[in-house]
Amino acid sequence: MTDNKYPNPFIRERADPQILRHGDRYFFTGTVPAYDRIVLRGADTLAGLREAAETTIWVRHPEGAMGSHIWAPELHRVGDGWYVYFAAGEADTDTGDVWRIRMYVLECLDEDPLTGEWTEKGRIATPVDSFSLDATTFAHLGRQYLCWAQHDPGLAGSNTSLYLAELENPWTLKGDPVELSRPELDWETVRFAVNEGPYALVRGGRVFITYSASGTGAEYCVGLLSADAGADLLDAASWSKSPVPVFGTDxxxxxxxxxxxxxxxxxxxxxxxxxxxxxxxxxVGDPLDNPDRHCRVQPFGWRADGTPDFGSPLPETP
Known part of the structure; x- marks a missing residue:
């Protein structure tokens, strides 16, 4: 798929990007390089997001939880509300731990998430209190699910695995999570053993979850999990993993x-x-201080077997 009408980079200095279409309107969010706030853009067209003004809907706490490393926000419409899922550490104080990364939720019950009031719904509690991030949500067959990345303290040498659970409400798990994937393959364990950044796509009688693996340099790549749409998604046996990356460095x-x-x-x-x-x-230097992971957009197609064909990253626009 090379017929891309959108310039790349699409939006500069916004890693972990998400574009959501709701009705006839588009919304964008992503990680801000200062890791200190959550921003949204809105536009009537997809292309309009590029120059749309950013609205800051929330800023980090000056102390305690939600005080640092504000990462990977995602905007979702669940029921009659807007919800932003994000990860955060503690403020860098004598007692704060900036690496105590956990998942949190914001709620807006107004029609427009750019102008509405946002309130904190608190931390997403998981059975194991450990490093967790990259929460995403999707609805399927009348049930709302949360998928995220979390460290298993009992899994030696691994950073994060992927978990799935049903939601009782947008900020509360219902029942025990199931582990969908852990970093075990060679391409999932370059520099760091990581599965993170899940995102769901339901199409053609299948449920797909993409995720990212390995360190955040050139080794970073995308993997794919899939399950039949009618299967029990909370049964790990329902899911299969692609043995090779489905999108990577070119x-x-x-x-x-x-x-x-x-x-x-x-x-x-x-x-x-x-x-x-x-x-x-x-x-050069600390990857966390590098703002050059720009947002990019390109079309993708589908193979005869019903799986997505992402092709390869397209070159930057001249």
Missing amino acids: AAAGIFGPGHNAFTVDEDGRDLLVFHARAYEEI
């Missing part, structure tokens, strides 16, 4: 470490992959 195109993707559609209903990547291979 040195010839000059795009490195694509990942943390989302999905949307354009005004014509064409499927689009939303992701971040860098336009160079070697990172």
Whole structure:
């Protein structure tokens, strides 16, 4: 799929990007390089997001929980409300731990998430209190699910696995989570053993969950889980994992470490992959202080067997 009408980078310096179409309107959010706030953009067209003004809907706490490392916000419409899922550590104080990353939820019950009032619903409590992030939600067959990445303290040498649970409400799990995937394959364990950044796509009688694996440099890539739409999604045996990455670095195109993707559609209903990547291979300095994982958008297609065909990252627009 090379007929991309959208310039890339689509939005600069916004990693972990998400574009959501709701009705006839598009919304965008992503990680801000300062890791200190959550921003939204809205536009009547997909292309309009590029120049749309950003609205800050929430800022980090000056102390305690939700005080640092504000990562990977996602905007979702659940029922009659808007919800933003995000990860945060504690403020950098004598007692704060910036790496005590946990998942949190904001709620807006107004019609427009850009102008409405946002309130904190608190932390998403999981059975194990450990490093957790990248929460995403999706509805299927009348049930609302949450998928996220979390560290299993009993799994030596691993950073994060993927978990799935049904939701009682947008900020509360219902029942015990199931582990869907852990980083075990060679391409999932380069520099770091990581499965993170899940995002769901329900199509053609299948439920797909993409995720990102390995470290955040050129080794970063996208994997794929799939289950039959009628299967019990909370049974790990219902899911199969692609043995190879489904999207990764293309040195010839000059795009490195694509990942943390989302999905949307354009005004014509064409499927689009939303992701971040860098336009160079070697990172100088601390990757956390590097703002060059820009948001990119490109179309994708479908194979005869019903699985998505993401192709390769397209070169940057001249």
